[in-house]
Amino acid sequence: MLRATFLRNKKLPIRVKLTPSLHIRHASSISDASADSVTGKYVEDIIKPYTVTTYARPNLVLTKGKGSYMYDLEDREYVDFTAGIAVTCLGHSNEEVTKIIANQALTLMHCSNLYYNLPAGDLANKLIVKTIDAGGMADAQRVFLCSSGTEANEAALKFARKYGKSISEEKTEIIAFQNAFHGRTMGALSVTANPKYQQPFAPLIPGVHTADPSDIKSVEKLISKEKTCAVIIEPIQGEGGVNSVDLEFLKQLKELCAKNDVVLIFDEIQCGLGRTGQLWAHCALPKEAHPDIVTMAKALGNGFPIGAVMISEKIESKLQVGDHGTTYGGNPLGASIGSYVVDQVSDADFLANVKASSDKFVDALSKIAEENPDKVVGIKGRGLLLGLQLKSSVDATAVVNKCRSYGLLVITAGGNVIRLVPALNIPNEAISKGMDILAQAIKEA
Template sequence: MLRYCNKQLLRKPTTFIKPVVFNFSSPYSTSIPDASESSHTGEFVNSISKPYSVTTYARPNLVLTHGKGSYIYDLENRKYVDFTSGIAVTCLGHANDEITNLIADQASKLLHCSNLYYNLPAGELANKLVTKTKEFDGMKDASRVFLCNSGTEANEAALKFARKYGKSKNPDKYEFITFENSFHGRTMGALSVTPNPKYQEPFSPLIPGVHVAKPNDIDSVKALINKDKTCAVIIEPIQGEGGVNPVDTEFLVELRKLCDDNDVLLIYDEIQCGLGRSGKLWAHSWLGPDAHPDIVTIAKALGNGFPIGATMITEKVEGALSVGDHGTTYGGNPLASTIGSFIVEKIADEAFLSQVQDKSAKFIEGLNEIAEENPEDILKVKGKGLLLGLQFRPDFDINKVVEKCREYGLLVITAGMNTIRLVPALNIPDEAITEGLSILRKSIKESK
């Protein structure tokens, strides 16, 4: 099948774009650097894309065109094992046939109707998120769901709901506690609880009343929490962007009790670590009810690539909300909700989650072998489920590893604390794990 890139789509005369054959059996690149400036890719980037795109991303000369499962292809028809899944998004792989059919079916019925009215898929998704969460050992008091379009929007809703709850108790009860190395999004509210100077300083001043504690240090939280001023604590049970750092179970139990003692809401950001990524439905499903949250934020995997987010709350939080307190035009649209409902049904399955844990064990075994081969360079293997990281010594240039991996046909990404982050599709085949780890091993060796 032929697909023509940009010439027809952009209705702009060009001379460099030729018909691109979507080949699903092309070989991996064998020591081929990123496409040159004179290639189809280089000319597309420099003539069509880059001059008209806002400068907010640093990207290699790589134009991805199509994928299938855990493999993805570029404009030069080079094939890559994908250990990124769009930053933990395409949990069931690229071009999933069942999702493709669902999209076509729902698109032929109803794409959008606004939140002025109910729609069937949104109601079904909200119901399923709550019932499956309880069935699979998550948030014991889960009660209601607000549907939106992204992870940062899910966190914005959580912050607003928490402030409304706090101010219903006391007008001064509006402050938040967040944690070092956390990441909650780029909009102003979510950015305010993402204590990274690189992200925050260009846009300061941010929203007031945010304090930063240390993960796994309950005394640092005790020093900041105030019954009269703190409305919520927000934390990722497994930090993703900050370095793939699982938070200690004992700390989260203590944190829950501290929040209860001070009438403070506990928000778990499970945007990256939730929906099967940890090997259970939620990362907090590994915890007992004595560490469950009042609010959970959800996105990424919920749409397998289609934009969607959700904020799940308890009845205690619901009791502080009124009609008109929050809203969204696109949130809960029938198409996104249809996909989300399918994803929840697929992942909330014991056999599926067991396979994620099996694949995690295969990854961890391979990563430990790589770490043992490079004891002077790799400090530790960390993470849980299929949110895994290789942390290198601080002066090791991990960007060289990323580039080498791409050269040999593997896509990986980085995280804080000089960590290579691995977040493949949850249904990645074993052969792709083996292929990718082999490329990673070779790339590390050649990056020293």
């Protein structure tokens, strides 16, 4: 009611397109909305007084999106290279997803996990079958559906603990890695080795040890057949800096886990579901190096909250009724969307287009790096999970702000990196437009 009353009394300006002309070398910048604008007043009067402190955010209120473009309360247009942090893989307001939501909402949105429902069963089956067909997790057998990425990781850690304790009450320790990000709930936070996130909420779950994702010997020093139950790792670290973990390291890691009867968890919440140009990042590995558990979320719902955990029969065999559960996980609405997304991102032609789009991004990023050797270190990542590593003398946040002022949404990652995670079906026009803006922002940095 407050919002409706507020907006009824405000006259919105006509749309201002922020994107600079491709032929203009010195595009004029339009800053975030001022304090006395419709946006500024809405933020100060309606949002801030009633919203819990979480993120540091600019004076920007997004109101709608279509494909790879977004619009704010001032009706200004932005090219979107964030996709809601690798979430809207099929673009904003995807027409098929919208139809699925409408049809399923008219049929059955929720029935609880006290009963089976058709969409949840279809999604679980599809995830297993398509994963194996794509050359992913060879032992994939069961799926647990939940509502978010951090919830998926919490479930994975619980499942691994249950497996470890089925062998010994002492087999409960977990190995995680530097620069990892697995979520903000207490279990997921405990394996996210970042003091900025962890220290305000310590003490966390005991028995967690941190290794170096570029040094297998650091894992060898920590792993124990008697005490270690799980190792959790992102094949490509997103939040931590768009760091691709070496494939040879991942092979050696699986060997260590197999030797010590330790559950290997791959967190593919950001790097999975087509983002690398393959269904899963670990599809690049031979089957003997595949994980025992894969966690996913983000892209699975194209904006609708849904996550999932895929496990092997080895893990399933240790679980009993009542060991874990969820109220919203596997609801028919989310599962229907997830099923459609999995169909799209597992399609060979779709994945080929992801690779082609990645090539366009990499070519443009390479040109930026070549033209700005004093500002850019290099390019990181794979597929459409890419990073532009800036030199320490360049402020990545300032570049993000400059991009936004020209009509491009990008985000940072750890280690002074500009992170690009656009929709997987981003059109060439949006790639070109956005990369021209990024090039201008880097030039001016």
